Amino acid sequence: MNKIQGRHFRAEKFDFWSFFFSGLTGLATLLILGILATILINIIANGCQGFSWHFVSTIPKKDFFDIKTTGVLPMIVGTTFRVLVMTIFVIPVGVITAIYLTEYAPSNSFITRIIRAAVNNLAGVPSIVFGLFGLGFFINFIGKNLDVLLHNSSAVWGQPALIWASLTLAVMTVPVVIVATEESLKAIPPGLREASLALGATKLETILKIVLPQALPGIMTGGILAVSRAAGEVAPILFTGVAYYMASLPTHLSDQFMDLGYHVFVLSTQSPNIEQTRPILYATVLVLLVLTFALNIVAIIIRSNIRRKMRSLH
């Protein structure tokens, strides 16, 4: 065994601190992984019992605590819709705000700093506060006034609805999109902007044709983060759109909807028989997880497609 060559390059002394800290960081990582694995295994193992095609494709009756007849189709549809509608609002607003902040706002001016601080604080507000804000602003202010204007004061918009829940979620997640977009805009080499401007492009043309296409993957990342956060949130939709029970699927933006997260809450607090409901509860949680993953994966696939396109062609 010839290890002489290697030995010369090794530290002579056993370095305790280096060993200690590498051990500590490793343990911390293991702990996180362990917790995650426990949760996932628990959910998957227990969730499989109640999980079936019938379960995900059935609109349940009013009494949805019976494992044999219940289903979660309206909840899947509701959660998916509210997330998609949120995305439609949050991406443009977030992106335009980020473009303003990085490209147009005078850097380091008082107003710019105020806006930035506001965006950061928005991210720290508890989600139930957003729910109350949605109720007060969207439903009672905007919705009621819309009804006065359009529907002769009959309640169409001035009540909890898919659109208000989605908008509330959009307000909650817009900081994520702004920050992610800003970061990706800043990461674009200034040389590209200069090159475009030097060719006689206006600032707007430069942003639309050079900057935004480049920033698209970063914007998508912001979108993915927003979707992930929004899909599991219950508090913001509590007062703004979710229904305890609906006999049919939502078809209109002014409809209320059922939601997987809220349904989990309902199942665990309103059930007449906890033991009997438990398999349904687990299966619903599993569906929520799968749905969140699915939404994420779709977004990730789109993003990597854009990246590949950018790298190879155009």
Added chain:
Amino acid sequence: MTEISLPRIAVADAGPKAAPSAPFIEIESLSLFYGASKALKNISVTLGEKVVTAFIGPSGCGKSTLLRCLNRMNDLIDSVRIDGAVKIGGHDIYGPDVDVIELRKRVGMVFQKSNPFPKSIYENVAYGLRLHGVKNKSELAAAVEKSLQQSALWDEVKDRLHSSALGLSGGQQQRLCIARAIAIRPEIILMDEPASALDPLATARIEELILELKKDFTIVIVTHNMQQAARISDFTAFFYIGELIEFDHTAKIFTNPAKKQTEDYVTGRFG
């Protein structure tokens, strides 16, 4: 006064003046401020048409700043203020009625770091044309080919026009940037150390290209490489701390400069 015969290498009297052939770019007592600090001090010089003029000088002497005055790229910096005038073909480009977009169409620019857009080779060259309203497909294709020919890149890329420009080598990318700049047929091309990031072979190709391009374009180039200035330029301007120290024929600047500062700089004795 009696006539005196000039010595063979005419010794112009001290001071930056020596006006070349046909005056084309006239810089008249131009000063530039970054906030309170004065980066260019009262610069007056006249550059000729279809010649290569080199700006040389130590880092921070203002040569790049002056270059960027010629297509108003300094406008992008909020704190910049300018005194004096820059006339191109007799028109003050800082006049109130000047369209900066139109100006940049006439005065192209190539940067130190090659900066092709993350698009195809074809789209890079077509970018400026599309901006300025060329939509006809065959017209675009012809202009793209001509520009790539002129920048000596056509033979290397004609079979992969629609693959990404980022797949090209550094030297090819810089020639693509030149093709992109000349595609919109500017009158002037500004080059800010266009070969400083390239290997000697790629540098030589860029230099040859510049010598070819001066048949059709007026070229102003900033360079840190004395020999490069000597190889490619007809006139050379030497700057030091925001001042134009000397302007003359390149051969004169590099064999017998009038000012001691110029001599010290070109011989490497500076500072």
Added chain:
Amino acid sequence: MENHFEMGLDALRQKILLMASRAETAVNESVQALVQRDYDLALRVREDDNLIDQFEVEIDEMAIVLLTKAPLASNLRLVTVAMKVSQNLERIGDEATKIAKRARDLAQEPPVKINLDVNRMAGLSLAMVKEALDAFVHRDSAAARALIPRDKEVDALNKEIHQQLAQHMMANPDTIARCLHWIVASKSLERIADHAKNIAEEVVFLCEAQDIRHPAAKAAGSAPG
């Protein structure tokens, strides 16, 4: 794409060839004036020397401008060698002028009755100049190397002519002044061959990057590298 620096080198080479043909003509005509006792021709050769001097100045200027562009390796050698070649050509022109001066003086006096092989010597020297320049143009170091020993032949001829003239002077003291003119003219022809040899040595340096001048000094110095 043509290389602009190469174009500059070409122009320099062309200029040297023009200068060389001028110098050759000068030597030819001066020898002709000497042998045929042509007074007018001798005067003309002296006037034309200005042109050759002018060439040298122009070639130096071109070379200096080329040197500012930092040529390297064989290009660098070509430019420096060009300057030395032009200098040698200028000297050849000077020697032709000297011959012409003697031809002018001799033409005004009665001929010396002696059979000198000046034509052969002139032929040899001129051939060396011509071949040295051919070697320069074609970068032919073998031809240049072959040329160098031929300088000895011219030296020998020169010595022979000197002896002939010395004997003639001793026998006919009244011809001493005229014979001295002949001695100077012969010496000039020998110098022309020397310059041709110098050019050949420069050509070898140009082609092989090897300095073959002064082998003795080289050995004694033996500097590193």
